[in-house]
Amino acid sequence: MADPYYITTAIHYPNGKPHIGHAYETIAADVMARFQRAKGREVRFQTGTDEHGLKMAQKARDLGVTPRQLCDEMSGYFRILFDILDISYDNFIRTTEDRHHAASQAIWQAMEASGDLYLDRYEGWYSIRDEAYYDESELTDGEGGEKLSPQGTPVEWTVEESWFFRLSKYQEPLLALYRDNPDFIRPASRRNEVQRFVEGGLRDLSVSRTSFDWGVKVPGADEHVMYVWVDALTNYLTGLGYPEKTPDFEKFWPADLHLIGKDIVRFHAVYWPAFLMSAGLPLPRQVYGHGFLLNRGQKESKSLGNVTDPVELAEKFGVDPLRYFLLREIAFGQDGSYSPEAIVTRANAELANSFGNLAQRTLSMIFKNVDGVLSVASKDDADVALETSVADAITELQDRFERLAFSEGLEAWMRAVFACNQYVDEMAPWALRKTDPDRMAAVLMTLFRCVHDLAIAVRPVVPGSIDRLLDQMGIEADARGYGALGSSDWFDTLVADGFRVDKPVGVFPRLEMPEETPA
CATH class of the missing domain: 1.10.730.10 (Isoleucyl-tRNA Synthetase; Domain 1)
Structure with a gap:
């Protein structure tokens, strides 16, 4: 009997409708899930939406709706897209589900039991858009003199009481992980980046916030909500029934593959294995950071007016031609362009x-x-x-x-x-x-x-x-x-059986350029 296989996408942040990058990652994961099923393996394929954090709270406030209303609407768009793209997921998880709050609190308590959480005061740079903390040495100056993260997003100086995770304790165990398991992070270029980052020294990580309340409550400290990445990463366990040792958990954990964008490799290849080590849980077998999808060689942005609706692409060119193109045209792991x-x-x-x-x-x-x-x-x-x-x-x-x-x-x-x-x-x-x-x-x-x-x-x-x-x-x-x-x-x-071929119907009609093409 072939071994079970567990694959996940990153859970997608639904502060807006899904874009072509969401489609690209999820199609690639779906192809891998279908490929493993074709080989006879029992597959668990999970995707979903990451719905907490300051960014979601601010977006909801700007729209005059509650965060939950925004999440319900936007998460629905992702489900619609994935149905259109013929995505064969086994579980679509939302981090606002009660089962996920329970799982996140359980891993928190496991890390706390290991002595890896302590209360202190956080002062430092924080990017709301990335939901990430950055050291001063990682920042650059924008055209107006403002501080920017390595991703080019604005950062702001944040001061508040916070729970901290002893990330520094895991510097050597993480380096040993990368050394002993060279395929833990792929492709090799991503592994080299992460290894250099960890070799540069790890500081303890702020893992709670008190300036907003849209998130998972910290056990025993209700005025704190968990840092969104503690909550988000735990989804991979939630979908298998954690903290209970369910048959699914016993069968499918550790995950065979976390398939993610290259911009969030640090969270998956540094923070996540450290959290799991602290909680006494097995580590995933591989984190793969794919490249970005560019529109005619340019990164999509609202300011350039080149943001493509993947539903529109699928309607104009067909679902299967789009799926084939994205995997055939682009060397997976590298950036690629489409038109x-x-x-x-x-x-x-x-x-x-x-x-x-x-x-x-x-x-x-x-x-x-x-x-x-x-x-x-x-x-x-x-x-x-x-x-x-x-x-x-x-x-x-x-x-x-x-x-x-x-x-x-x-x-x-x-x-x-x-x-x-x-x-x-x-x-x-x-x-x-x-x-x-x-x-x-x-x-x-x-x-x-x-x-x-x-x-x-x-x-x-x-x-x-x-x-x-x-x-x-x-x-x-x-x-x-x-x-x-x-x-x-x-x-x-x-x-x-005497089967006879009837007059066939073509399954791959020729495409024509649409009169109105996506921007």
Whole structure:
């Protein structure tokens, strides 16, 4: 039995509607979750919204609503987006849930029992937008002389009574973690940044606030609310039933992968493992900080007027073409750029013209030339060579996906698609129909098997389209995992059952540039 697999996105901050970055991260996590399910693993995939903190309280006040009303509305937009994008999450968590407050208070009490929490006075720089504290040495001067965080956000001098976490105590244990588990933080560039930060020395961390009350109450000190990152990070435990040792907790913790943006790696790779060490809990196996998604090479911002609604992108280009583009176009872990033209070009060249055309031609020729009847035929060297090249490419895809190198995996997949199209041209089954119908049938059956394997391989990326294709190929819904690869049992069963291919319907139509493209 394959090991269980637990993957999470960062929980998204809902002080506004979701943007393309939220879509990118969640699509990547969904592809990884579907990929692991296809391999036969029992998967737990969690996403959700991070709803506390000063930023949410201020936004609600500006809008004249309560923080809870703002959270309810904005969290709903994330659920709508994820449903549109075909995100197969198992749990959508909201940090305003009672179960999450209980979990956050439990980990607080565990850290307190370890002697790692103490009451003192905080004086220092704080960014409301980042919900983060910064040392003076990390700040830069803005154009007007104002202090800015490393992320370029405004900071303000804050003075208040606060509970502190003994982060300094965990400097050496954290460095040992990075040294002994080099894949704990990926890609390597992020690990190097975090390691340098920790080597520079860790100061104890302010972990409560008294200047506002929108958050989880500190146990035994109701005038304090927890620092939003203590609360937010605990969500990964909440979704498994913590603090109870539930069957889900026992099965899925520690998490296999926290998939997050590169701007919050510090919280996940420094604070989070330190909190867990303090609470006596196992550490996640990997934190992966992906890059930013840029609009025509520029970071999106309201001031530039280039903020894209991912719902609008999905409606204009289709969910699966958008999912495919984002993972194919961009080397995962690095920053990448998108534009309507790039989406249309990539989707048409590879999904419509290459794989879509291959599948459509194959099924059409079987429907027209052999009345849709599948048959077992002897293979010659060319057939065996093609099936071998397809199998090798799919093995490479699986290897690359396991390491989150999605674009490399899809590159290997495309090479196999090209090989199949070249095989069609070289075998010319339309000519064989007149000269050697038995050989024609063998060629078409080879193509049918290759299309099947290529479809199942790429199904985690474009699930809706592939399921429509596999429906036409007679493949049962429970036989679409990777266990069907490398075997002809499914094909022999279709032949024995007398399955016939009907006139096919294309699943990857060509895209046109919309008249009004996103900014």
